[in-house]
Amino acid sequence: MNKTLKEFLGSIDRNKILTFEKFNNLSLQKIQESENVNLTENEAMLLSYTKINIQRTSRILKTFKPTGTLEKIISQINSPQTWFAITEDWCGDSAQNLPYFSKYAELNPNIDFNIILRDKNLDLVDNYFTEGNPRSIPKVVGFNSKGEEIFVWGARPKVAQELVTQLKNDGFSKEEFNKKLHLWYAKNKGKELEKELISLLSK
Secondary structure: OOOEHHHHHOOOOHHHEEEHHHHHHHHHHHHHHHHHOOOOHHHHHHHHHHHHHHHHHHHHHHHOOOOHHHHHHHHOOOOOEEEEEEEOOOOHHHHHHHHHHHHHHOOOOOEEEEEEEHHHOHHHHHHHOOOOOOOOOOEEEEEOOOOEEEEEEEOOOHHHHHHHHHHHHOOOOHHHHHHHHHHHHHHHOOHHHHHHHHHHHHO
Protein backbone atom coordinates (compact mmCIF):
# COMPACT_ATOMS: atom_id res chain seq x y z
CA MET A 1 0.00 0.00 0.00
CA ASN A 2 1.38 3.39 -0.97
CA LYS A 3 2.20 5.87 1.76
CA THR A 4 1.63 9.60 1.73
CA LEU A 5 4.56 11.94 2.33
CA LYS A 6 3.21 12.69 5.79
CA GLU A 7 3.03 8.99 6.63
CA PHE A 8 6.48 8.41 5.15
CA LEU A 9 8.19 11.06 7.24
CA GLY A 10 6.14 10.49 10.37
CA SER A 11 7.68 12.36 13.29
CA ILE A 12 11.18 12.58 11.80
CA ASP A 13 13.14 15.70 12.77
CA ARG A 14 13.29 17.78 9.57
CA ASN A 15 16.85 18.78 10.54
CA LYS A 16 17.84 15.16 9.88
CA ILE A 17 16.93 15.50 6.21
CA LEU A 18 20.10 16.22 4.23
CA THR A 19 20.87 17.48 0.77
CA PHE A 20 23.08 15.15 -1.27
CA GLU A 21 25.92 17.67 -1.00
CA LYS A 22 25.56 17.86 2.79
CA PHE A 23 25.52 14.07 3.00
CA ASN A 24 28.82 13.83 1.11
CA ASN A 25 30.38 16.66 3.12
CA LEU A 26 29.48 14.93 6.39
CA SER A 27 31.19 11.78 5.12
CA LEU A 28 34.37 13.72 4.37
CA GLN A 29 34.18 15.36 7.78
CA LYS A 30 33.79 11.99 9.47
CA ILE A 31 36.90 10.69 7.73
CA GLN A 32 38.93 13.71 8.80
CA GLU A 33 37.78 13.49 12.40
CA SER A 34 38.52 9.77 12.59
CA GLU A 35 42.26 10.31 12.20
CA ASN A 36 42.70 10.97 15.93
CA VAL A 37 40.09 8.51 17.17
CA ASN A 38 40.51 4.91 18.29
CA LEU A 39 38.01 2.95 16.22
CA THR A 40 36.60 -0.48 16.83
CA GLU A 41 37.29 -3.11 14.19
CA ASN A 42 33.76 -2.71 12.79
CA GLU A 43 33.98 1.10 12.78
CA ALA A 44 37.31 0.94 10.94
CA MET A 45 35.84 -1.45 8.38
CA LEU A 46 32.81 0.77 7.72
CA LEU A 47 35.06 3.83 7.45
CA SER A 48 37.17 2.08 4.83
CA TYR A 49 33.98 1.46 2.84
CA THR A 50 33.04 5.12 3.16
CA LYS A 51 36.42 6.20 1.80
CA ILE A 52 36.01 3.98 -1.26
CA ASN A 53 32.44 5.18 -1.75
CA ILE A 54 33.49 8.82 -1.78
CA GLN A 55 35.83 8.00 -4.66
CA ARG A 56 33.04 6.16 -6.50
CA THR A 57 30.60 9.01 -5.98
CA SER A 58 33.12 11.63 -7.05
CA ARG A 59 33.95 9.74 -10.24
CA ILE A 60 30.31 9.48 -11.29
CA LEU A 61 29.53 13.11 -10.49
CA LYS A 62 32.51 14.28 -12.53
CA THR A 63 32.01 12.08 -15.58
CA PHE A 64 28.27 11.41 -15.98
CA LYS A 65 26.20 13.57 -18.33
CA PRO A 66 22.49 12.65 -18.64
CA THR A 67 21.20 12.27 -22.20
CA GLY A 68 18.34 10.71 -24.13
CA THR A 69 14.89 9.52 -23.12
CA LEU A 70 15.21 9.88 -19.35
CA GLU A 71 16.54 13.42 -19.66
CA LYS A 72 13.48 14.31 -21.74
CA ILE A 73 11.07 12.69 -19.28
CA ILE A 74 12.60 14.52 -16.33
CA SER A 75 12.68 17.85 -18.16
CA GLN A 76 8.91 17.55 -18.72
CA ILE A 77 8.06 17.28 -15.00
CA ASN A 78 6.08 20.47 -14.48
CA SER A 79 5.08 20.25 -10.81
CA PRO A 80 7.15 19.76 -7.65
CA GLN A 81 8.43 16.30 -6.72
CA THR A 82 10.43 15.29 -3.67
CA TRP A 83 12.77 12.30 -3.81
CA PHE A 84 14.10 10.77 -0.59
CA ALA A 85 17.00 8.32 -0.50
CA ILE A 86 17.37 6.27 2.67
CA THR A 87 20.99 5.20 2.98
CA GLU A 88 24.33 5.24 4.83
CA ASP A 89 27.68 6.37 3.48
CA TRP A 90 29.31 2.95 3.91
CA CYS A 91 26.82 1.38 1.48
CA GLY A 92 28.49 0.51 -1.83
CA ASP A 93 25.22 0.26 -3.75
CA SER A 94 24.38 3.79 -2.64
CA ALA A 95 27.66 5.16 -3.97
CA GLN A 96 27.03 3.44 -7.29
CA ASN A 97 23.46 4.69 -7.73
CA LEU A 98 22.65 7.84 -5.76
CA PRO A 99 25.03 10.11 -7.71
CA TYR A 100 22.91 9.35 -10.78
CA PHE A 101 19.74 10.31 -8.91
CA SER A 102 21.43 13.54 -7.90
CA LYS A 103 22.47 14.34 -11.47
CA TYR A 104 18.98 13.58 -12.78
CA ALA A 105 17.37 15.76 -10.09
CA GLU A 106 19.61 18.64 -11.15
CA LEU A 107 17.95 18.60 -14.57
CA ASN A 108 14.71 20.02 -13.23
CA PRO A 109 14.23 22.62 -10.46
CA ASN A 110 10.89 20.98 -9.66
CA ILE A 111 12.76 17.99 -8.18
CA ASP A 112 14.07 18.16 -4.63
CA PHE A 113 16.46 15.28 -3.85
CA ASN A 114 17.19 14.52 -0.19
CA ILE A 115 19.00 12.00 1.96
CA ILE A 116 17.76 10.36 5.16
CA LEU A 117 20.26 8.34 7.19
CA ARG A 118 18.85 4.91 7.87
CA ASP A 119 20.55 4.11 11.18
CA LYS A 120 19.44 7.37 12.82
CA ASN A 121 15.85 6.92 11.66
CA LEU A 122 15.07 3.25 12.11
CA ASP A 123 11.45 3.93 13.08
CA LEU A 124 10.86 5.51 9.69
CA VAL A 125 12.50 2.64 7.85
CA ASP A 126 10.78 -0.10 9.81
CA ASN A 127 7.37 1.56 9.54
CA TYR A 128 7.66 2.10 5.82
CA PHE A 129 9.37 -1.01 4.47
CA THR A 130 7.80 -4.26 5.58
CA GLU A 131 8.49 -6.77 2.82
CA GLY A 132 11.65 -8.80 2.23
CA ASN A 133 14.64 -7.10 3.83
CA PRO A 134 13.07 -4.01 5.43
CA ARG A 135 16.39 -2.25 5.99
CA SER A 136 18.00 -2.91 2.63
CA ILE A 137 19.58 0.27 1.25
CA PRO A 138 19.57 2.44 -0.68
CA LYS A 139 15.84 2.92 -1.03
CA VAL A 140 14.60 5.90 -3.02
CA VAL A 141 11.00 7.06 -2.68
CA GLY A 142 9.41 9.81 -4.77
CA PHE A 143 6.38 11.95 -3.92
CA ASN A 144 4.39 14.43 -6.01
CA SER A 145 3.23 17.91 -4.99
CA LYS A 146 0.15 16.41 -3.30
CA GLY A 147 2.32 14.23 -1.09
CA GLU A 148 1.34 11.07 -2.96
CA GLU A 149 3.90 8.35 -3.52
CA ILE A 150 4.80 8.07 -7.19
CA PHE A 151 7.65 5.55 -7.13
CA VAL A 152 9.85 3.36 -4.97
CA TRP A 153 13.25 2.15 -6.14
CA GLY A 154 16.01 0.05 -4.57
CA ALA A 155 18.15 -1.31 -3.33
CA ARG A 156 19.99 -1.97 -6.61
CA PRO A 157 19.06 -2.43 -10.29
CA LYS A 158 17.24 -5.69 -10.99
CA VAL A 159 20.05 -7.02 -13.17
CA ALA A 160 22.57 -6.31 -10.42
CA GLN A 161 20.36 -8.06 -7.86
CA GLU A 162 20.06 -11.09 -10.13
CA LEU A 163 23.85 -11.17 -10.42
CA VAL A 164 24.27 -11.08 -6.63
CA THR A 165 21.64 -13.78 -6.13
CA GLN A 166 23.33 -16.04 -8.68
CA LEU A 167 26.79 -15.50 -7.17
CA LYS A 168 25.47 -16.29 -3.69
CA ASN A 169 23.82 -19.44 -5.00
CA ASP A 170 27.12 -20.41 -6.62
CA GLY A 171 28.86 -20.18 -3.25
CA PHE A 172 30.79 -16.95 -3.69
CA SER A 173 31.76 -15.19 -0.47
CA LYS A 174 30.53 -11.67 0.30
CA GLU A 175 33.94 -10.26 -0.57
CA GLU A 176 33.97 -12.14 -3.89
CA PHE A 177 30.47 -11.22 -5.04
CA ASN A 178 30.95 -7.59 -3.97
CA LYS A 179 34.03 -7.38 -6.18
CA LYS A 180 32.10 -8.77 -9.15
CA LEU A 181 29.13 -6.53 -8.37
CA HIS A 182 31.24 -3.37 -8.44
CA LEU A 183 32.91 -4.48 -11.66
CA TRP A 184 29.42 -4.78 -13.11
CA TYR A 185 28.57 -1.26 -11.92
CA ALA A 186 31.78 0.11 -13.48
CA LYS A 187 30.95 -1.43 -16.86
CA ASN A 188 27.22 -0.62 -16.81
CA LYS A 189 27.69 3.09 -16.00
CA GLY A 190 24.13 3.58 -14.79
CA LYS A 191 22.40 2.23 -17.90
CA GLU A 192 20.21 -0.30 -16.06
CA LEU A 193 19.25 2.31 -13.48
CA GLU A 194 18.33 4.64 -16.34
CA LYS A 195 16.01 2.00 -17.85
CA GLU A 196 14.29 1.44 -14.52
CA LEU A 197 13.80 5.16 -13.91
CA ILE A 198 12.34 5.60 -17.40
CA SER A 199 9.77 2.94 -16.52
CA LEU A 200 9.01 4.39 -13.07
CA LEU A 201 8.72 8.02 -14.15
CA SER A 202 6.69 7.22 -17.28
CA LYS A 203 3.80 5.76 -15.29
